[in-house]
Amino acid sequence: MSxxxxxxxxxxxxxxxxxxxxxxxxxxxxxxxxxxxxxxxxIAILVTFLSLGNFxxxxxxxxxxxxxxxxxxxxxxxxxxxxxxxxxxxxxxSLVGLAAVFVAISAFLKPEAFGLGVSxxxxxxxxxEMSLGAAIGAITFSGSIIAFLxxxxxxxxxxxxxxxxxxINLILGLAIILLIYxxxxxxxxxxxxxxxxxxxxxxxxxxxxxxxADMPVVISMLNSYSGWAAAGIGFTxxxxxxxxTGALVGSSGAILSYIMCKGMNRSFFNVILGGWGATDQTLxxxxxxxxxxxxxxxxDAAFLMKNASSVIIVPGYGMAVAQAQHALREMVDxxxxxxxxxxxxxxxxxxxxxxxxxxxxxxxxxxxxxxFELEEINNDFANCDVAYVIGANDVTNPVAKSDPQxxxxxxxxLDVEKSKSVLFVKRSLSPGYAGIDNDLFYRDNTLxxxxxxxxxxxxxxxxx
Amino acid sequence: xxxxxxxxxxxxxxxSIFVGYYVVWSVTPSLHTPLMSVTNAISSVIIVGAIIAALAGSSEKVFETANxxxxxxxxxxxxxxxxGFLVTQRMLQMYKKKKK
Numbered sequence: 060m061s062x063x064x065x066x067x068x069x070x071x072x073x074x075x076x077x078x079x080x081x082x083x084x085x086x087x088x089x090x091x092x093x094x095x096x097x098x099x100x101x102i103a104i105l106v107t108f109l110s111l112g113n114f115x116x117x118x119x120x121x122x123x124x125x126x127x128x129x130x131x132x133x134x135x136x137x138x139x140x141x142x143x144x145x146x147x148x149x150x151x152x153s154l155v156g157l158a159a160v161f162v163a164i165s166a167f168l169k170p171e172a173f174g175l176g177v178s179x180x181x182x183x184x185x186x187x188e189m190s191l192g193a194a195i196g197a198i199t200f201s202g203s204i205i206a207f208l209x210x211x212x213x214x215x216x217x218x219x220x221x222x223x224x225x226x227i228n229l230i231l232g233l234a235i236i237l238l239i240y241x242x243x244x245x246x247x248x249x250x251x252x253x254x255x256x257x258x259x260x261x262x263x264x265x266x267x268x269x270x271x272a273d274m275p276v277v278i279s280m281l282n283s284y285s286g287w288a289a290a291g292i293g294f295t296x297x298x299x300x301x302x303x304t305g306a307l308v309g310s311s312g313a314i315l316s317y318i319m320c321k322g323m324n325r326s327f328f329n330v331i332l333g334g335w336g337a338t339d340q341t342l343x344x345x346x347x348x349x350x351x352x353x354x355x356x357x358x359d360a361a362f363l364m365k366n367a368s369s370v371i372i373v374p375g376y377g378m379a380v381a382q383a384q385h386a387l388r389e390m391v392d393x394x395x396x397x398x399x400x401x402x403x404x405x406x407x408x409x410x411x412x413x414x415x416x417x418x419x420x421x422x423x424x425x426x427x428x429x430x431f432e433l434e435e436i437n438n439d440f441a442n443c444d445v446a447y448v449i450g451a452n453d454v455t456n457p458v459a460k461s462d463p464q465x466x467x468x469x470x471x472x473l474d475v476e477k478s479k480s481v482l483f484v485k486r487s488l489s490p491g492y493a494g495i496d497n498d499l500f501y502r503d504n505t506l507x508x509x510x511x512x513x514x515x516x517x518x519x520x521x522x523x
Numbered sequence: 524x525x526x527x528x529x530x531x532x533x534x535x536x537x538x539s540i541f542v543g544y545y546v547v548w549s550v551t552p553s554l555h556t557p558l559m560s561v562t563n564a565i566s567s568v569i570i571v572g573a574i575i576a577a578l579a580g581s582s583e584k585v586f587e588t589a590n591x592x593x594x595x596x597x598x599x600x601x602x603x604x605x606x607g608f609l610v611t612q613r614m615l616q617m618y619k620k621k622k623k
Contacts, residue, residue, distance in 0.1 A: 069571075076565045077542055083550045083558050086618035093615060096565055097608050107571045113578045117585045121577050124594050128601025135602070136609035144556055144614075151563045151607060154599040158569050161596035165576035169589035172579025184529055282559055289566045290536060296572050297528070299535055306539035308562040311547040315555060407552065414555030421553075421617040428620055432552050 065110040066299060068102055073303030075099030080307060086427055103300045141422040142379050145278060145411040146210040149203045152281045156199030159288040160255060163193035166295055167251055173296060179246050185295050190239045190251065192291030194258040199284040201262030206277050209266075210411060216271025224268060225332060231261045269330065272376070272453075272492035274411045275319040276330045283312025315413050322407030322433075324459075324470040352488065352500055354507040357518035360447075360482050363506070365523060367444030369400040371436065373473055374416050375409045377450020377485070381512035384423040387449065390516050391425070393523040402439070403430040404473050406454035437474050446478040448499075450512050452491030458498050467493050481505040484515050557614045564607025570600035 075095045082092015108118070139147050166173050166189050167181070175185040208214035235257050242250045269277050290305025320327050364370055372391070378384060391401045403425065409416045420430055440446060448455055455475040459467045475481055476499055483505055490496050499505055508515050550558050576593025586594075 072568070073539070076568070077539075077546060079561055079565060080543070080546045080550065080558070083554045083561070085551060086554065086615070086620075089554060089557065089615045089618070090612070093561060093608060093611050096561055096611075100565065100568060100604055100608070103568050103571055104574070107574045111575065111578050117578045117590070120585060120594065121574060121597060124577075124597045125601045128598040129605040131598075132602040132604065132606030133609055136606045136613060139610065141614075144560075144610075147606075147610065148556075148559050148563060151560070151603050154603050155563065155566050155569065158567070158573060158596040158599040158603070161592040161599070162569060162572035162576055165579070165589045165592040165596070166572070168592070169576070169579050169587070172589070173575060278559065282562060285566050286562070289569050292569055292572050294529075294532060294536075296575065297532065298571055299532070300568050301571060302532055302536050303539045304565050304568050306536050307543040307546070308566045310540050310543035311558065311562050314544065314547045315559070318552075318555075405553075412556060413559065414553060414557070417553040418556045418614055418617070421614070421619070424617075424619065426620055427553055427618050430553060 060106065060109040060112070062110070065106045068106040069298055069300035070303075072099040072103040072106075072300045075102070076300075076304050076307060080311065099300075141418055142382055144418060145274060145415060146207050148412060149207040149210055149278055149281065152278070152285050153200045153203035153207065155285040156196045156203060156281075156288060159196030159285075159292050160193050160200060162292050163189045163196065163295070164255070167193075167248070175295065181246060183243055186243050186246070187239065188291050188294040190242055190254055192288050192295060193251075193255055194235055194239070195284055195291060196288035197255050197258035198262035198265065199281055199288055201259045202266040202277075202284070203262075203281050205263055205266040206274060206281060209271060210274060216274075218270040219267045224264070228261060228264050231257055231264070235261065265331070268332070270492065271411070272408075273330050275322075275408050275413055275415075276316050276327070278412045279312050279315035279319055280331070281312070283309050283316060286310070286312055319408055319413060322471065324467070350501040352507055353503075353505065354509055355482075356508070357515060358522045359506060360508055360515075361519045361522040363480055363482065364394055364399065364445050364447070364519070365397050367399055369402075369439075369443045370394060370445045370447060371440060371443045371478065372401065372403045373446060373448045373451050373455060373475060374403065374405070374420070375449070375451025375454065376411060376415075377452075377512050379410055379415065379419055379450070381450065381514075383449060383513035383516050384419045384425075386513050386516040386520065388420075388423040388425055390520050390523070393520060397523070401429065402436065404433065404436045404440075405430060406433055406451065406473055407471075409451055409454060433471060433473060440474045440477040443478040444480065446475045446481045448475060448481060448483045448485075449516065450484070452485070452497055453493045453495075455499055456491075456493075456495070456497045458495065461498075465495060467495065475499060476502055476504070479504060482508055484508045484510065484512050486511065554618070557611050560607050560611045560614065564604055564611060567600040567603035567607065570597060570604065573597045573600055
């Protein structure tokens with residue numbers, strides 16, 4: 060296959076990838092979009108085989124490795140529970156990052172095969188592109204591994220900070236840039252390996268200080284990085300499919316990070332430079348005094364909701380941890396039988412990754428047209444009888460609107476307190492991730508349900 | 524003077540960033556998780572580079588160092604391609620409308 064023809068086919072697969080993302084603008088078109096993506100990938104792989112024209116022993120091995128990897132991937136895709144989606148995505152990002160590093164290494168060791176010159180005398184532009192690809196890929200890899208370990212609970216979700224952390228990161232970043240400069244002058248393989256090594260270390264150090272609830276930003280950011288790494292390799296290989304895809308993925312991740320940061324009213328740098336959980340708690344003393352709290356049981360909750368005309372459900376990360384989504388759907392089903400109007404309100408940063416709550420509710424067969432985003436539903440709380448908060452905390456805290464001293468001041472929150480009564484399912488009165496007390500607990504219209512999210516919801520189902 | 528082909532690639536890159544920007548903003552927030560898994564799957568098109576790396580060089584020697592890195596990259600990318608698209612498909616199957 061001629062180089063021009065294959066370039067055209069790569070362009071087609073790039074366009075199919077654009078259509079794959081376009082499909083996600085609504086659930087109806089999304090499945091079709093996924094097929095576009097799959098065809099784009101198939102075209103890219105076939106064209107690569109045809110343009111290389113090497114169908115010898117190596118080709119057989121390629122097919123074997125492709126099948127092995129494919130089977131592993133398919134196995135994971137079918138077996139993974141929906142609650143584990145954040146760590147799965149983090150894990151997958153690490154694979155893309157590492158693949159980018161490997162391709163860059165291979166291109167550095169054998170530039171002839173890629174048409175980039177000969178070893179020791181690689182074209183300057185290619186050298187810059189491949190070392191950038193390798194560096195970003197390595198950062199993506201080790202950063203995603205840390206994110207994966209934190210999400211999986213193998214590593215503590217608490218931010219790990221030490222003095223001079225940001226200074227070290229800055230030095231490492233500058234060192235990598237300097238080494239790329241020297242690589243271009245000397246073409247030394249030792250320098251190339253040092254770049255890869257330093258980038259691995261930088262990736263770890265970048266993610267370590269970021270706390271558990273900031274993971275939505277981290278995952279989106281690593282998503283973006285994996286795209287830029289792919290684009291870097293795309294420039295090296297002069298391949299438009301990779302360049303287009305890298306740009307798409309890079310901007311997609313960047314936009315998601317932006318949406319997540321906005322959902323917390325924090326700047327990107329504020330999140331990246333280490334989180335809330337690590338800051339000293341000056342507010343503790345003021346909340347020491349015992350404030351009266353009303354608490355109730357499942358029967359009280361069932362009674363309140365059965366007699367309501369509308370109920371809004373506010374799910375959060377706690378619902379995912381307790382795997383309460385199915386019990387919740389059952390509860391809603393019996394409420395609907397009683398003629399209660401039920402909808403769901405999702406805060407942009409609820410859960411551990413963008414859209415986390417939506418997937419869990421979809422898994423429990425909740426129709427997506429009953430699920431609303433913050434801006435769509437926030438005005439409805441004033442007319443609603445009961446708000447059922449399950450596993451969410453900081454995103455409902457009215458303090459974000461009233462107290463300029465609060466660390467979460469200005470963060471968009473769900474106006475849960477405006478509903479006639481609030482049912483708050485929580486194990487204890489302990490503060491959420493931001494480390495601040497939730498004013499909502501002490502309101503007159505709040506009834507605390509102290510229990511595990513799943514257990515409480517199941518009990519409510521029984522007494523309905 | 525002739526234009527360096529790099530400039531053309533750069534143009535594709537920058538235009539694609541703009542396309543990505545507008546396309547991703549139109550993605551409905553409830554599908555943000557499938558968006559992440561599908562972008563993950565498509566970024567594994569890096570397998571193109573892995574295949575070139577694996578098949579580089581003479582056909583007698585299949586496992587030179589450069590090739591081995593290629594083969595490793597193929598496995599990683601293949602896990603991602605199949606895992607990414609299939610898990611996206613699995614998620615998208617769950618998004619259903621209210622039964623009327």
